[in-house]
Amino acid sequence: MKSGITRDRKVRRGLDREKLVRIWKVLESGEWLHIAEIARQAGLNECTVRWYLNQYLNQAVEQQQIAPTIRLRMVRLKAGMDLVGYMTAMKTIAEVKKSK
DSSP, X not given: OOOSOOOOOOOOOSOOHHHHXXXXXXXXXXXXXXXXXXXXXXXXXXXXXXXXXXXXXXXXXEEEEEETTEEEEEEEEOTTOOHHHHHHHHHHHHHHHHHO
């Protein structure tokens, strides 16, 4: 018998638009931000923010590494990016990939 608290949580796979929008709104400030700061402001886990940046926002952000020996990335949104246009482009790309 397991002791402790049972957790009623569901692991979701793929894109959660709410999380993506929360990350995007933090990045709209235009400042260079560290992953931990983005996570704190968005109210998400650092691993989640890192995963969304790598999987979905890679083309929309600029990344800068502070030093080659330190695994510290600074991130900001590229100039001229808007959320609606980016989401539309992602949806179109997904449909094209699905049709192949």
